[in-house]
Amino acid sequence: MELNEITITKAIVERFSQKFLEYTEVDTAIVGAGPSGLVAAYFLAKAGKKVAIFERKLSIGGGMWGGGMMFNEIVVQEEGKEILDIFDINTREYKPGYYTADAVESVTTICSYATKAGAKVFNCMSVEDVMIRENRVTGLVITWSPVEAAGLHVDPLTIGAGNVVDTTGHANEVLRVIERKADMKLNTKTGKVMGERSLWADKAERLTIENTKKICPGVFVAGMSANAAFGGPRMGPIFGGMLLSGKKVAELIIAEDQNR
Numbered sequence: 001m002e003l004n005e006i007t008i009t010k011a012i013v014e015r016f017s018q019k020f021l022e023y024t025e026v027d028t029a030i031v032g033a034g035p036s037g038l039v040a041a042y043f044l045a046k047a048g049k050k051v052a053i054f055e056r057k058l059s060i061g062g063g064m065w066g067g068g069m070m071f072n073e074i075v076v077q078e079e080g081k082e083i084l085d086i087f088d089i090n091t092r093e094y095k096p097g098y099y100t101a102d103a104v105e106s107v108t109t110i111c112s113y114a115t116k117a118g119a120k121v122f123n124c125m126s127v128e129d130v131m132i133r134e135n136r137v138t139g140l141v142i143t144w145s146p147v148e149a150a151g152l153h154v155d156p157l158t159i160g161a162g163n164v165v166d167t168t169g170h171a172n173e174v175l176r177v178i179e180r181k182a183d184m185k186l187n188t189k190t191g192k193v194m195g196e197r198s199l200w201a202d203k204a205e206r207l208t209i210e211n212t213k214k215i216c217p218g219v220f221v222a223g224m225s226a227n228a229a230f231g232g233p234r235m236g237p238i239f240g241g242m243l244l245s246g247k248k249v250a251e252l253i254i255a256e257d258q259n260r
């Protein structure tokens with residue numbers, strides 16, 4: 001059979017359009033395909049939720065690809081290792097309580113589990129705004145990242161979501177938009193994003209789990225974004241907190257849906 005370029009083009013456009021149309025309304029929309037977002041997507045999809053992840057970059061993995069300073073190994077503590085075990089990711093004990101894993105194996109495997117469970121990753125798409133109805137975030141406003149990067153004057157599109165999860169890392173991008181554009185108080189001491197503090201691995205890892213919660217109607221926060229929102233410190237290249245936070249946010253959303 002001779003391959004036909006036009007058929008290839010039609011296959012891509014048609015299949016992508018079907019996929020995108022199907023995911024214009026989702027149970028949970030996750031912003032950011034870093035470790036916390038990918039883990040959350042897996043547990044939500046596994047529980048039968050319709051989940052889309054919007055990721056600005058072409059690549060998934062956020063800050064986990066690069067390990068520490070581009071040495072592509074990650075460190076996890078005992079509880080973090082238990083999450084890597086769920087994904088059957090190889091770990092090696094370094095010293096008691098410290099385990100290492102290959103950063104690329106970790107990212108690709110978690111993403112593989114998440115997508116096979118049904119979560120869809122829309123890469124190269126940036127979330128630039130939210131939709132709010134009756135004092136609740138009900139969706140995301142998205143655009144192609146190259147449009148954003150080039151500063152083109154093109155109107156975005158909107159996705160409907162039962163819940164939104166801000167896993168945008170240090171930048172708190174969804175929360176910052178809410179803060180800037182909506183009369184909505186965040187569930188922090190100041191009612192606003194408090195901003196991350198200097199690096200303190202032990203404290204930050206504990207706080208990441210504690211700070212993983214619902215932050216305003218329709219929006220949950222997880223991963224580094226949770227610590228940055230509540231004024232917690234950064235943790236550097238230890239990733240257990242990110243993985244545990246992703247699992248916790250999925251459990252919170254599943255529990256809330258059950259009680260609705």
Ligand code: 48F
Nearest residue numbers: 032034035036055056062063126127168169173223224236
């Ligand atoms: O930063 P990131 O990896 O978030 P995380 O899951 O993990 C943090 C760690 O990597 C590390 C750390 C712990 O050791 O402190 O930094 O909390 O991934 C965030 C992802 O969100 C994307 C961004 O490109 C990255 O891949 N992102 C950020 N803002 C947007 C976005 C946006 N507005 N729209 C779409 N994607």
